[in-house]
Amino acid sequence: MTIEVKNLVKKFGSFSALDGVDLKVNDGELLALLGPSGSGKTTLLRIIAGLDWPDSGEVSFNGEDALAQGARERHVGFVFQHYALFRHMTVFENVAFGLRVQPRAIRKDEATIRARVKELLDLVQLDWLADRYPSQLSGGQRQRIALARALAIEPRILLLDEPFGALDAKVRKELRKWLRSLHHEINVTSIFVTHDQEEALEVANRVVVMDKGRIEQIGSPDDVYETPATAFVHGFIGESIELPVQVEGGLIRLGDRLLNLAADGLAPGASKLFVRRHDMQVGPPGSGAFEGAVRHVRNFGPVQRAEVALSGGETIEIDAPRDRELRAGDTVGLNPRRYRIFASA
């Protein structure tokens, strides 16, 4: 099932949740909507599910208008951040719900329903919990049950709203891997919303980065990490050093120091320079584009994180390999292996 969204606009009072969003989701894809809170990602997901309605714009599934249908007819599986399991039903009845409420004409008989629920509980590896109530399960188990319940109706599309947002870090990592292999197995077109970049980059085939109701970039996890399209994406994904600079005659100036870095054809004026923390190469004084004094150093496993006061007055944090020991008080030259420059908005 392909999903196409065209020029979607949604306002809540004066707040613009979606401000002209266009998106195409391919059949069988696992897509991540990534962005800070308030970026409109959940609103977009809810509109696709039919739980919210846009002010204007189009949504189509396989070319057919989805906005003409209510949530009930769309056949979309939705997994909520806080699970939304039916608290008064057992796990088994939760999963069976979607099968039991089908119109009588197409409703399966009890034996078929039981077999199907059993199969789904096996799929999420929780068949031994069938008789428990949601309140007796851990967060990770609840979310897997919520997923099994959504899959019971054989949805054309699977939508997950911050599926691991309420779980602790370890469980979240396990479930991420599990979700990816599950998607590989069932191969339903899926979209999940997250504010966790690691989650998006690790799980998704493609990542959509959103900010303030607009799409900033759509691309593979590698694309959005390696070649961010906008200053926002660079700042949001990965840990970046961000410096306010001026472009002058094809070169970059930081404060009163002209850096020996090309401005990539950017027009003269105020700009932002982005360098990944680990892309800052440390050398002896005078060896690089920047000069600075190390303020203090902390060790994080394979890297040392140093706070460096640049001669221009800015203080930055860099991640350097531990082969060259840095000490507080050292004066160093810094050279970016790679950098990106964007005009200031």
Place this chain on the structure above:
Amino acid sequence: MTMQIAEPVSLSSPDARARAHAAAARDNLRTEPRAVRVVIIALAIAFLSVFVVLPLVLVFAQAFSRGVLAYLSALAEPEALAAIKLTLIVAAISVGLNLVFGLVAAWAIAKFEFPGKTFLITLIDLPFSVSPVISGLVFVLLFGAQGYFGGWLRDHDIQILFAVPGIALATTFVTFPFVARALIPLMQEQGTQEEEAAISLGASGLQTFFRVTLPNIKWGVLYGVLLCNARAMGEFGAVSVVSGHIRGETNTMPLLVEILYNEYQFVAAFAIASLLAMLALITLIAKTVLERHLDEGQDVHDH
């Protein structure tokens, strides 16, 4: 717990005694001194005995003062039976109406956003803040001979005041907040996610209501109905204004108690009163049970 087990042995050694002292001192820091606790508890019990238990006992003592037979024959009087029947009918009507409207109001307030919502919430509480006598008078003004609809009702030969419909209306008005009040906070806390989940799984509006919403609020509904019923059967002020006190026809139990009492028929008055007192006791017990279910309802569930 460990203190108790250790006591007999440990008190023999001075060291342990010092420790016990220290523990007692700690207890004093954590709670009030023993004397203060005793006085406060005694005061509370004395107050409750005089103002709650004693009247209750007196009601039954008076009711049975001439023996069980007198008590039973007082209840078997046609007037008493008529009052009991009327009270049950009125309670059934007003509880039924309030159940439906309370559910609808709570549903609208908890699950939807709309302008005027705060106003509606305030309005629901109105019957609580208005004196019941005034509530009754409102219906007299509306349906009385000189009232707004009085002429029309007379022309069509419909009797509302001084008849069952008027009593039921007044009672319904006075008891309206109970069901809605019990449900609004519960439904607000539960939010709309389970309903959204149900709809996205293909459930219709009715299926969602009966399979998801209603089971989630059933204890709250019962709680509201219970309180509503207790108040409906016990209502005096509003009913007194609209009833007309026609003996054997428009007297509810509370009204009959007053009339009998004014006629010095103490046994009969207290016999009816004892029924209302029993209703109160049963309500109290049921309320305690329901509250336990409501507390559990949030997480752990009945199986």
